[in-house]
Amino acid sequence: MHNNGFDLVAAASAEMIREGFVVGYPDGCDEQVAAIRAAQAKATDAGERDLRGLMWSSIDNDTSRDLDQVEVAERVEGGIRVRVGIADVAAWVLKDTPLDEFAREQTQTVYTAVRNFSMLPTELSTDLTSLNEGQDRAAHVVEFVVDGEGAVGQTSIYRALVNNKAQLAYSRVGPWLEGTGAADAKVAASVELQEQLRLQDEAAIALHGQRVRMGALEFNRVEADPVMVDGQVKSIKAVFHNRAADLIEELMIAANETMAKTLRAAKRSCIQRVVRSPERWARIVELVGRHGTVLPSQPDSGALNAFLQAQRAADAVHYPDLSLSIIKLMGPGEYVLAKGDEDDPPGHFGLAAQDYAHSTAPNRRFPDLVTQRVVDAWLDGKAPPYTADELAAIAKHCNERDSAARKVERAMVKRVAAVALAGSIGKTFHGVITGANDKGVYVRVFDPPVEGKVVRGEHGLDVGDMVDVTLLHTNPQHAFIDFGRA
Numbered sequence: 001m002h003n004n005g006f007d008l009v010a011a012a013s014a015e016m017i018r019e020g021f022v023v024g025y026p027d028g029c030d031e032q033v034a035a036i037r038a039a040q041a042k043a044t045d046a047g048e049r050d051l052r053g054l055m056w057s058s059i060d061n062d063t064s065r066d067l068d069q070v071e072v073a074e075r076v077e078g079g080i081r082v083r084v085g086i087a088d089v090a091a092w093v094l095k096d097t098p099l100d101e102f103a104r105e106q107t108q109t110v111y112t113a114v115r116n117f118s119m120l121p122t123e124l125s126t127d128l129t130s131l132n133e134g135q136d137r138a139a140h141v142v143e144f145v146v147d148g149e150g151a152v153g154q155t156s157i158y159r160a161l162v163n164n165k166a167q168l169a170y171s172r173v174g175p176w177l178e179g180t181g182a183a184d185a186k187v188a189a190s191v192e193l194q195e196q197l198r199l200q201d202e203a204a205i206a207l208h209g210q211r212v213r214m215g216a217l218e219f220n221r222v223e224a225d226p227v228m229v230d231g232q233v234k235s236i237k238a239v240f241h242n243r244a245a246d247l248i249e250e251l252m253i254a255a256n257e258t259m260a261k262t263l264r265a266a267k268r269s270c271i272q273r274v275v276r277s278p279e280r281w282a283r284i285v286e287l288v289g290r291h292g293t294v295l296p297s298q299p300d301s302g303a304l305n306a307f308l309q310a311q312r313a314a315d316a317v318h319y320p321d322l323s324l325s326i327i328k329l330m331g332p333g334e335y336v337l338a339k340g341d342e343d344d345p346p347g348h349f350g351l352a353a354q355d356y357a358h359s360t361a362p363n364r365r366f367p368d369l370v371t372q373r374v375v376d377a378w379l380d381g382k383a384p385p386y387t388a389d390e391l392a393a394i395a396k397h398c399n400e401r402d403s404a405a406r407k408v409e410r411a412m413v414k415r416v417a418a419v420a421l422a423g424s425i426g427k428t429f430h431g432v433i434t435g436a437n438d439k440g441v442y443v444r445v446f447d448p449p450v451e452g453k454v455v456r457g458e459h460g461l462d463v464g465d466m467v468d469v470t471l472l473h474t475n476p477q478h479a480f481i482d483f484g485r486a
Contacts, residue, residue: 008114019404028098049160057166065126073199079147080203084255085139085162089362090372107401109364112412125363133167142255150210174242204250215302236448260355267340287464325464335395411479417450418474433465457485
């Protein structure tokens with residue numbers, strides 16, 4: 001993919017290698033994929049619940065082909081029963097095989113604007129272990145009942161056969177749920193599917209309300225999406241979270257909490273996902289104070305979210321700027337060992353969750369695949385597949401690779417943006433400071449939503465400061481987008 005003479009695909013591969021990732025699968029992987037395909041063709045359904053008759057559906061991005069989860073709901077006495085079906089990757093990608101060793105080293109699928117580098121071969125992640133529409137697939141099912149207040153109860157985890165009746169997209173389901181757009185052909189053609197989606201939406205709204213009451217943080221995220229025409233980057237557009245994305249997010253959070261709590265109750269060690277109390281809480285307090293609100297001196301997610309909700313209601317236009325600043329000051333999540341016989345883990349500050357494990361994306365995240373194996377051993381009454389030391393080592397490596405993947409993705413977003421902004425030198429943009437350290441000062445402008453370095457007039461700026469900046473220079477080869485304070 002050449003853009004103004006610059007090869008973005010080659011740049012993505014070089015960036016992956018620079019950050020220590022492997023591009024291409026090692027010897028033995030093709031043979032393993034072939035063996036999995038043959039084994040699946042001969043597989044019997046014995047010992048698994050048959051839930052293929054339920055109205056399962058998936059909602060994901062327009063271009064997603066690695067479908068990790070499907071959802072279905074029903075109204076029951078006491079609330080709404082939700083089932084989240086998660087692709088059973090562990091049934092096919094066995095521990096210590098070539099594919100497992102590759103996935104363990106890579107730890108995740110890395111998404112760039114021009115190419116995705118899959119943790120597992122696409123023959124698996126978009127086919128044999130993907131919950132594709134109309135295909136019978138093995139799954140782990142996380143089941144829970146959401147009551148009228150949004151509390152989760154009556155939980156269970158088991159294996160089952162599922163069949164995705166409708167592969168749907170956020171971009172079409174969201175506007176339909178919000179009443180701002182028509183249903184797409186699949187939804188319009190099925191009253192049962194319409195009822196399903198509205199029931200899932202009702203459960204998600206209740207779950208969200210309960211999480212907020214518990215102190216979870218609400219953010220209004222905006223993501224950059226390149227507009228490509230005939231392989232050329234033409235512009236960058238902003239993509240906003242919509243109600244369909246919120247629906248899936250809430251159901252996944254509930255499933256991940258249920259998974260972590262179930263393993264803790266079973267005294268099985270696992271890897272949990274945590275966001276510790278923000279180290280830069282003092283800066284958050286200062287930033288919030290500019291808006292006339294005084295936060296407690298110690299981290300308090302409930303007080304912070306009360307402020308965020310008030311600001312969102314009072315100034316929806318500038319709320320994404322403020323929420324981005326808070327996100328940056330909170331810091332990234334990390335994986336930790338949660339021993340089955342030890343004290344509670346640090347918890348997830350942003351979600352106000354004490355127990356939280358990544359479990360809903362085993363095709364593209366290695367910790368989720370590890371969690372599946374831990375669950376399988378527990379369901380079968382077998383010894384854990386990993387020692388506590390092994391889980392701790394995997395968590396540490398995943399954190400390091402997480403950081404590396406973010407660097408790759410940021411660099412490629414900048415390269416694509418540098419191509420798209422080549423004709424905008426000298427223009428002034430409004431933005432917010434997202435980084436300020438010994439490596440430099442960084443600003444994210446809002447339209448288009450891209451990040452660059454402030455190389456002129458940067459002194460005195462800190463995370464959260466709102467600024468006007470002028471685009472001085474772009475260089476896709478070096479992933480540079482340079483701004484000067486206007």
